[in-house]
Amino acid sequence: MIEDNKNHKDNEEIKEIDSSLNTEDDKSDDSDKIYEVKPTILETVTDNIVPIKIEDEMKVSFLDYSMSVIVSRALPDVRDGLKPVHRRILYTMSELGITSGTSYKKSARIVGDVLGKYHPHGDASVYDSMVRMAQPFSLRYPLIDGHGNFGSIDGDEAAAMRYTEARLSKISNKMIEGIKKNTVNFRPNYDASEMEPEILPARFPNLLVSGVSGIAVGMTTKIPPHNLGEIIETFITFARNPNIDINELIETLPGPDFPTGAIISGKKGINQAYLTGKGTFWIRSKAKIEHLNSGRSRIIFYEIPYEVKKPSIIEKVAFLVKNKKILGIKDIRDESTRHGIRVVFDIKKGFNPEVILNKLYHSTDLQISYSINMLALVKGVPKLMNLKEILTHYLEHQKEINLRALNFDLEKASERLNILSGLKIAIENIDNVITIIKSSSSDQIAQERLAQTYDLNPVQTKAIIDMRLGRLTSLAIEKLISDIESLKIEIDEIKSIIESPEKLIELIITQHKATAEQFSDPRRSEIIAEIIRLNEEDFIPNEKIIISLTQNNYVKRLNLEEYRLQNRGGFGASVSNLYKDDELKSVCITNTHSDLLIISSSAKIFKLRAHQIPDSSKQGKGLPFLNLVQVQKDENISALIPWNQQYNDHWLITVSAFGYIKKTELSEFSYIPKNGKIALKLVEGDYLKSAFIVPASSEINIILASSQGLVNRWPIKLLRNTGRASIGVKGIALEEGHEIVGACYTFGNDFVFNLSKHGYGKKTPVEEYRLTGRATKGLKGLDDEKAGDLIFVGTIGPDQEAIIITKRGFAIRIDLDSVPIISRRTKGVKLIKLKGEDEISFVTLIKKETN
Incomplete structure (x- = not known):
């Protein structure tokens, strides 16, 4: 505002000068007069501007900012394991007297003192740091004892600082122990109104015990927490032998120990971190x-x-x-x-x-990877360190603070001994001392005369002048002599430790043993060598299963042993508890470790591991296929085909209800996306009826059967390979109203097995179905109205069985050796008795199991 007024005044002066230049008198005879124009404020400032390249200024400014973040915010010091904000919080609480043995104080009071004295940043950053040090799920050994809501493992935030209270935890006493004994250097705070410690004494390896994570500029640190007892044991091993091989040192430390427990896996990665400063391991719930x-x-x-x-x-x-x-x-x-x-x-x-x-x-x-990056400040410089280097710097820190504490104690003991020695001289000569004091006109003269008479220093004479008469009792004299002897012994002990590096190390070890005895507790995290990355199939035995599918696309799997062998002609056993208006449609026999090709009525193909279909019981209804593969709600499943890697050089044969047949190389389906892949193209109204895999051999014959009971057989060489998106060619001539009911293949020496919808079946030599051309009507394979329409055709060899299922959920497993060999025009024999209006739904053939 002042500057604006000044600018306004300058502008007014310029206007006055301008106006004076335009007067009539000036026009007439003042042409030689020189006028002085005062410079504006802007012109004055411009004169002091020094041009600088913006890229140069950005480099300098960003470097200053980076170093400020690295040194003053994000990275811990290797000696006490603390970032500046944590160090300032602990020191402030110590100065306020809020230690473990006192009452709690409001968090707002603590945060206010930290901000006002040492940490000129936002109050949220200070309070958040304070909260984390109080959370038992964040720190293995919390440094602050919080009272109130300090958050939860669920991610709930802590209550506002005006509600919560805190004090230092017991273990924090070890962080500040000896700070009054000149053990660490102090420096001025941000405005030089207070002094703050550059480092805390930290009487245990807090960097490794509490761990730390921080993101600086261009670098990060992430050190996991450890068990106090284990870390101290490792430190003691190192302190006794600083030249120990790092691999031997690593063997003494099992690994991190998290406050939340869990399972740690990856000892190799942990050891790598201890060896190089970087490593990765797994944490599993x-x-x-x-x-x-x-x-x-x-x-x-x-x-x-x-x-x-x-x-x-x-x-x-x-x-x-x-x-x-x-x-x-x-x-x-x-x-x-x-x-x-x-x-x-x-x-x-x-x-x-x-x-x-x-x-x-x-x-x-529930299982995560944890990457260790042991980066910390060493004399203000960030450095990546291994385990031995961290312990080296920590040991040097402990030596320094102990030496400084010992020198402090030595100085105080020497001062005390000096005073007591003077008092002893005075007491031994008490009568003369009293005479000197009484005859002196002032304290100063009395001190000078005492100094001259008994060779005393000013401190001793001052103590004699200040001595109470009660010190002259015999008891007090004895105590004085005893105290002098004790001080002499203490001073000798302190000097011996200061002068002996070995004794200093033993003192440090003794201190750490006491800390471990007081605060160590059992390990929480379990460590295992390696997590074996198992696949689903590692938990599932490879066994034969039978997968059943209903008309409404419900699917389930049962162990094949659930279908027990029975004599032909029985009713079978109930193998499925069907929903109302649903019926069994087909079954498929495979292994739990095999793939399953699933083809929908719209000719889309999907792939699924067989064990992904839930195991069930005979009375289970199954699971909608929609939950397993991404079929459309209006689609039905037309075919279930067992598939193994050994089939890669085979062909996939697909047959539609209208009699179209197609041969495609299986390699075209080596990759099938989750939303499926087109297997063939269908004409309007047509749908997939059958699909199966055949060896890539020109010796194969294809057999197709229609609902009329007609069967034709023709060489596969009449069928050329086509792409996935083709319709195929006619495989059998169908009369109006009829469709394909079955398809299979043969090498020529098999039997053809037929089954009607009323349960009549038979075996016929394949030669009775003479070879014809493709797209012919074929020969009669069933010629009896009592048997019903042909429902299934397949080729069988010796030692085979059949599982026949009905629409109402009954199934019978029979030995096909019990089925007679008869001509193709007969109805066959009754293989299963049907109840009421029940009909045959599907048949699957299996090889006999040999024990």
Whole structure:
């Protein structure tokens, strides 16, 4: 405002000069007059501006800012393991007398003193730092004893500083112990009104015990917390032998120890960090699996990784379950209390909890990697250090503060001895001393006469003048003599330690042993050599299974042993509890470790590991296929095909209901995205009826069967390879109203196995179906109205069995050696009895198992 007024005044002066130049008198005869124009403020300032390149100024300013962040904010000192803000908080609380043995004080009072005296930054940064030092889940050994809401492991924020209270914890006494004995250097604060310590004495290796993380400019530090007892043991080993090989030193330290416990894995990475300053390891949540009487199970997590927020884990798992990335979790509950963590995942029946646990570890923060970067300040300079270097600097720090404390004690003891020695002389000559004092006109004259008479120094004479008469009792005299002898012994001991490096080391070791005895506790984090990264199949036995599919696309798997061998002609056994208006559609036999090719009615192909279909029981209804693969709601599953890597050089044969057939190399389906891949093109109204894999051989014959009971057989060489997006060619001629009911292949010496929808079956030599051309009607394979329409055709060899399923969920497993060999025009024999309106739905063929 003042500057604006001044500018205004200058402008007025200029206007006056300008106006004077324009007067009439001036025009007439003042042309030679010289007028002086005062410079403006802007012109004056401009004269003092020094041009500088902006890039040069940015370099200097950014470097200053970087060093300020590195030295004064983000990185800890290697000696006390503290950043400046933490050091100032602890020192302020010590100066205020808020130690472990006193009452709590308001956090706002502490923060205010820190800000006003030492740390001219925001109050939030100070309070946040103070809160973290009070959290038992952040620091292995909290340096502040908080009273009130100081946050939680769930990520809840602490209450405002006006509500909470704090005091130093007991272990913090070790951080400031001896600070009054001139053990550390002090420097002026930001305005030179106070003195603050450059470092704290720190009587234990706080950098390793508490750990630290910080992001500076162009560098970061991340040091995990450790167990106090283990660190002190390692330090003592090093102190006794500073030349110890670093590999031997590393062997004495098991590894980090986190306040939240959990499992640490990766000893190799931990040792690498101790050796070089950098390394990575894994932290895994602790969990247990409970199996319930209902057949269900639950996974319970009771320890989680360090600095991971519990709600974020639960949210992530809920997201994965909702998006079907993880299947089988029925419910998630957080049952944690103030006594510990308990997060429960209820597992659906039929799902393997170990598989789900493995997925949770690999998909969420229930297992994280931790990267160590042991960077700290050494004499104000950031340095990456290994374990031995950190302990070296810490030991030098302990030597220095102990020597300074010993010298301080020596000075005080010497001063005390000097005074007591003078008092002893006075007492021994008390009568003459009293005479000298009484005859002196002043204290000054009395001190001078005493000094001359008994060769005393001013300190001693002053003490004699100030001595009370009570010191002349015999008891006081004895105590005086005893104190002098004790001081002499103390001084000799102090001098011997100062003069002997070995005794100094033993003193440091004794101090640290006492600290360990007082504060060490059992390890919380369990350390294992390595986490074996298991796949799902490592938890699942490789066994034969049968997968069943219903008309409404419900799928389930059972162990093949659930389908027991029976004599032909029986009713079979119930193998599925179907929903209303649903019926069994097909079954597939495979292994739990095999892939399953799934082809929808719209000719899209998907791939799924067989064990991903939940295990079930005979009475289980199954799971919607929509939960496993990304089929559309209006699509049906048309084919389930077992697939192994050994099939890579095979062909995929697809047959549509209208009789179109196509041969495609399986290599075209080596990669199938989650949303599927087109397997063939369909004409309007057509849909996929059958699909199977055949060896890449020209000796194969294709067999197709229609609902009329007609069967044709023709060489596969009549069918050329086509791409995925083609329709294919006609494989069989169909009359109106009829469609394909079965397709298979043969090498020529097999039997053709037919089954009708009323349960009649037979075996016929394949030669009875003579070779024809492609797209012919074929020959009669079933000629009896009582048998019903042909429902299945397949080729079989010796030692084979068939599993026949009905629409109502009954199944029978029979030995095909019991089925007679008869001509193709007969109806066959009854293989299964059907109840009511039940019909045959599907048949699958398997090789006999040999013991």
